[in-house]
Amino acid sequence: MKKNILKNNAVQSLIASLLCIVLGLLIGYIVLLFINPTGAGDAILAVIKNFFNYSRANLQTKNFGNTLVKTAPLLMCALSVLFAYKVGLFNIGAAGQYVIGACASIYAALAWGWSWLPCLLFAVFAGAALGAVVGFLKSYLNVNEVISGIMLNWIGLYLTNMLLTTVKEATSPYTFHIADANPSAILPSLGLGKLFSGNGYVSLAIPLSILLAVAIAVILDRTKFGYELKATGNNKNAAKYCGMAERRNIILTLVISGALAGLGGALLYLTDYEQWQCTTSSVPSMGFNGIAATFLGGLNPIGTIFSSYFIQHITSGGAYVDKTMYSSQISDLISAIIIYLCGFVLFIKYAINAGIARHEERQSKRIAAAEKGGEK
Amino acid sequence: MRLESPYAIEMLHITKRFPGIIANDDITLQLKKGEIHALLGENGAGKSTLMSVLFGLYQAEEGTIKKDGKEVQIKDPNDANDLGIGMVHQHFKLVECFTVLDNIILGVEPTRKGFLQKKEAREKVLALSEKYGLQVNPDALIEDISVGMQQRTEILKMLYRDNEILIFDEPTAVLTPQEIEELMQIMKNLAAEGKSILFISHKLAEIMAVADRCTVLRKGKYIGTVNTKDVTMERLSAMMVGRNVNFHVEKKPSVPGDVILEVKDLSVASKVHKNDAVRNVSFKVRAGEIVCIAGIDGNGQTELVYGLTGLEPAKTGQIFMNGNDITHASIRTRSVDGMSHIPEDRHKHGLVLDYPLEYNMILQRYFEPEFTDKAGFLKRKPIREYSDRLIEQYDVRSGQGSITAARAMSGGNQQKAIIAREIDKNPDLLIAVQPTRGLDVGAIEFVHSQLVAQRDAGKAVLLVSLELDEVMDVPDRILVMYEGEIVGELDPKKTTQEELGLYMAGAKRDEVKA
Ligand SMILES: Nc1ncnc2c1ncn2[C@@H]1O[C@H](COP(=O)(O)OP(=O)(O)OP(=O)(O)O)[C@@H](O)[C@H]1O
Numbered sequence: 001m002k003k004n005i006l007k008n009n010a011v012q013s014l015i016a017s018l019l020c021i022v023l024g025l026l027i028g029y030i031v032l033l034f035i036n037p038t039g040a041g042d043a044i045l046a047v048i049k050n051f052f053n054y055s056r057a058n059l060q061t062k063n064f065g066n067t068l069v070k071t072a073p074l075l076m077c078a079l080s081v082l083f084a085y086k087v088g089l090f091n092i093g094a095a096g097q098y099v100i101g102a103c104a105s106i107y108a109a110l111a112w113g114w115s116w117l118p119c120l121l122f123a124v125f126a127g128a129a130l131g132a133v134v135g136f137l138k139s140y141l142n143v144n145e146v147i148s149g150i151m152l153n154w155i156g157l158y159l160t161n162m163l164l165t166t167v168k169e170a171t172s173p174y175t176f177h178i179a180d181a182n183p184s185a186i187l188p189s190l191g192l193g194k195l196f197s198g199n200g201y202v203s204l205a206i207p208l209s210i211l212l213a214v215a216i217a218v219i220l221d222r223t224k225f226g227y228e229l230k231a232t233g234n235n236k237n238a239a240k241y242c243g244m245a246e247r248r249n250i251i252l253t254l255v256i257s258g259a260l261a262g263l264g265g266a267l268l269y270l271t272d273y274e275q276w277q278c279t280t281s282s283v284p285s286m287g288f289n290g291i292a293a294t295f296l297g298g299l300n301p302i303g304t305i306f307s308s309y310f311i312q313h314i315t316s317g318g319a320y321v322d323k324t325m326y327s328s329q330i331s332d333l334i335s336a337i338i339i340y341l342c343g344f345v346l347f348i349k350y351a352i353n354a355g356i357a358r359h360e361e362r363q364s365k366r367i368a369a370a371e372k373g374g375e376k
Numbered sequence: 377m378r379l380e381s382p383y384a385i386e387m388l389h390i391t392k393r394f395p396g397i398i399a400n401d402d403i404t405l406q407l408k409k410g411e412i413h414a415l416l417g418e419n420g421a422g423k424s425t426l427m428s429v430l431f432g433l434y435q436a437e438e439g440t441i442k443k444d445g446k447e448v449q450i451k452d453p454n455d456a457n458d459l460g461i462g463m464v465h466q467h468f469k470l471v472e473c474f475t476v477l478d479n480i481i482l483g484v485e486p487t488r489k490g491f492l493q494k495k496e497a498r499e500k501v502l503a504l505s506e507k508y509g510l511q512v513n514p515d516a517l518i519e520d521i522s523v524g525m526q527q528r529t530e531i532l533k534m535l536y537r538d539n540e541i542l543i544f545d546e547p548t549a550v551l552t553p554q555e556i557e558e559l560m561q562i563m564k565n566l567a568a569e570g571k572s573i574l575f576i577s578h579k580l581a582e583i584m585a586v587a588d589r590c591t592v593l594r595k596g597k598y599i600g601t602v603n604t605k606d607v608t609m610e611r612l613s614a615m616m617v618g619r620n621v622n623f624h625v626e627k628k629p630s631v632p633g634d635v636i637l638e639v640k641d642l643s644v645a646s647k648v649h650k651n652d653a654v655r656n657v658s659f660k661v662r663a664g665e666i667v668c669i670a671g672i673d674g675n676g677q678t679e680l681v682y683g684l685t686g687l688e689p690a691k692t693g694q695i696f697m698n699g700n701d702i703t704h705a706s707i708r709t710r711s712v713d714g715m716s717h718i719p720e721d722r723h724k725h726g727l728v729l730d731y732p733l734e735y736n737m738i739l740q741r742y743f744e745p746e747f748t749d750k751a752g753f754l755k756r757k758p759i760r761e762y763s764d765r766l767i768e769q770y771d772v773r774s775g776q777g778s779i780t781a782a783r784a785m786s787g788g789n790q791q792k793a794i795i796a797r798e799i800d801k802n803p804d805l806l807i808a809v810q811p812t813r814g815l816d817v818g819a820i821e822f823v824h825s826q827l828v829a830q831r832d833a834g835k836a837v838l839l840v841s842l843e844l845d846e847v848m849d850v851p852d853r854i855l856v857m858y859e860g861e862i863v864g865e866l867d868p869k870k871t872t873q874e875e876l877g878l879y880m881a882g883a884k885r886d887e888v889k890a
């Protein structure tokens with residue numbers, strides 16, 4: 001019986017993901033030991049505890065809210081990567097599509113004074129447009145989506161810096177606070193803020209992103225469109241043979257993938273939790289963390305909800321590491337190590353299967369030996 | 377004192393289970409040194425599985441394997457290789473973008489101080505290829521060479537590793553009659569040198585011609601081992617299927633009706649060379665007749681079918697189906713308008729291997745209202761029912777029925793699933809490319825009777841075959857293709873295999889006008 005459970009794909013994914021997490025924490029701990037052995041245990045605990053570092057309950061819930069606020073965009077990026085991956089495409093461009101989505105929403109909110117819904121839709125459109133470029137290049141000119149995606153990440157980043165300079169504070173590199181300049185563009189809280197000790201950043205974004213994860217699961221699993229996409233991803237030639245419009249599907253996939261990441265950008269910046277820094281010189285890690293979340297989530301849309309939360313939890317937790325003992329980059333380093341290890345899910349799954357096979361073989365030999373003994 | 381064992385390999389009481397099925401149920405097979413031992417059984421009988429156990433790809437739950445009388449453990453193909461066991465798989469395992477030479481030495485590359493010694497390897501490969509008459513071009517990429525040469529590459533791979541026990545899993549299914557002839561000779565030479573050979577085939581004539589003994593399996597069970605000298609083909613097929621098989625196709629004279637497919641001066645470009653693969657081909661196929669395109673592999677049949685089905689564009693010329701010009705129509709349009717296509721390569725085109733069987737059964741029809749509702753959701757229950765019906769009707773065998781992954785099915789049953797799907801689509805025109813490749817005699821009989829039934833139901837059938845028996849037996853008309861052109865039209869009732877052979881070899885040609 002026990003063996004059967006272990007052979008189940010979903011269970012295997014879960015175990016593999018959990019093992020990755022433990023391994024990541026362990027290696028993070030070892031690195032900390034090397035840097036400064038006295039504080040290592042506390043530091044790794046601080047990362048794991050995240051908002052539990054606060055002793056007061058209301059501060060805990062409030063900071064839990066903050067982690068969730070940043071989970072929503074991460075989840076969108078993860079879904080973006082996952083959706084494309086099912087069709088056999090690696091959308092590393094999600095990072096840039098996320099940036100362009102942020103840009104579109106901020107610009108529409110500040111320069112044009114739009115309210116939140118049109119701002120969201122504009123971000124979706126911008127992300128989709130960027131995805132479409134990658135899609136066209138891929139299907140008509142056979143340009144690898146990874147290459148064009150990376151290029152567009154940079155184009156998107158500098159375009160954003162340039163455009164948003166027109167709506168930034170005079171004395172700092174940050175864009176105006178949307179909450180002050182145009183409150184109508186702030187995502188409605190739906191009363192959710194109250195649940196998190198009056199955290200004003202908690203909004204519609206969180207339930208919306210979870211809803212979308214479920215929607216993606218349904219689309220991939222239950223619809224004709226999902227059937228076509230997965231067929232194309234598994235066997236391009238068979239998809240062509242049965243007359244599926246391969247080019248259209250590739251473009252459509254990347255458009256949807258881009259739209260999801262673009263929406264992610266808007267879901268963060270339209271809460272005013274952060275403002276865009278117009279001197280940003282590297283593509284924000286949100287999109288790349290989305291890749292890790294996709295794999296840690298076992299390539300399953302529902303799984304990504306949890307993996308996205310976990311990755312954000314660790315990333316936020318990094319802020320609580322004692323800065324007197326470790327340099328300020330340590331938090332990023334630790335979360336990066338853990339996230340990196342998260343990519344090993346498939347490898348661990350493979351190891352589990354190999355282990356089961358070996359175990360079964362020994363088992364059957366023992367049984368065979370026992371039977372022989374019994375016969376005598 | 378122990379006598380030296382007469383057996384190179386003994387597989388004793390092997391049992392291997394898969395979810396929902398016992399693929400090998402207490403099977404014993406003893407391979408004598410220097411013999412050619414055939415393994416015969418219906419599709420899904422467990423032949424490939426048994427060989428995979430010997431080659432270390434699967435672990436048997438029960439049973440033992442002995443080499444030269446000593447018990448051995450074979451945990452993976454590396455163990456098998458160390459014991460001198462080599463295998464040519466039913467579906468080749470070559471790296472497409474590597475050269476022939478690179479594939480042969482892959483994993484056992486000769487190195488000196490960490491550097492590849494390709495020159496040494498090349499010499500050894502060329503010597504082997506010379507010695508056994510295995511013609512290959514060591515520098516050609518796998519993706520560019522014919523299946524015949526791919527197979528020779530696989531054989532060289534085994535010989536390069538100095539294997540003593542050679543497993544051939546359905547090696548002849550993809551070969552032309554000439555290549556089969558050559559392979560048989562090569563196998564005999566290898567056996568004469570003392571190598572022991574296990575040989576899987578569905579073609580009884582081949583087994584009678586080369587094998588010394590034959591072991592028969594049926595539905596995972598061991599039926600018996602016989603000396604081929606002592607039995608007839610009829611007896612073998614009865615052992616394997618459990619009943620007598622009719623080798624001859626029964627059919628009434630055809631009653632051709634309207635022209636369904638008309639091809640005018642069609643040319644299709646070639647992927648490998650500058651000349652067109654199909655050159656100015658014209659012919660017609662009418663309702664109620666089976667027309668067969670015969671020819672040696674590589675004379676443009678594949679490209680002709682690609683052109684007709686839309687997988688490759690036509691370069692010049694026109695194609696009409698039911699009177700409509702479909703020269704530039706999409707694949708989907710052609711399919712919906714009544715064309716079915718049983719593809720030559722079932723893994724490349726015919727199946728999504730990671731999809732369950734039921735999803736593969738609806739591959740050509742998933743978008744129809746029967747299987748997709750207006751909102752775009754798949755209708756799971758009708759899909760399951762449809763798939764169950766096809767499985768039942770066409771006797772597609774697998775471990776778990778509709779939910780079995782196509783990948784986990786035996787080669788012949790994968791083929792049967794495709795045939796079921798394409799025939800059940802109820803087409804006006806059925807294009808069947810080597811539909812019986814890899815099928816057992818019982819299944820071949822069934823497929824042939826299905827083709828005839830389609831014809832009698834007033835469909836047009838275009839059969840592409842390399843199999844001479846099939847070419848002579850099934851169609852109402854034969855068109856012979858040679859170097860991209862149709863060089864002759866023959867009446868199977870009036871012609872002989874010899875005459876057909878002359879046309880196929882390009883030694884004889886008529887002016888054929890459609
Ligand atoms: N990897 C697998 N997982 C699950 N079931 C499998 C797997 N491989 C084979 N089977 C099942 O085991 C049975 C025997 O398959 P096998 O491939 O050995 O047949 P075979 O005799 O080689 O048939 P064919 O002549 O069609 O190639 C089949 O019913 C098949 O569905």
Ligand SMILES: [Mg+2]
Nearest residue numbers: 424466786787
């Ligand atoms: Mg087989």
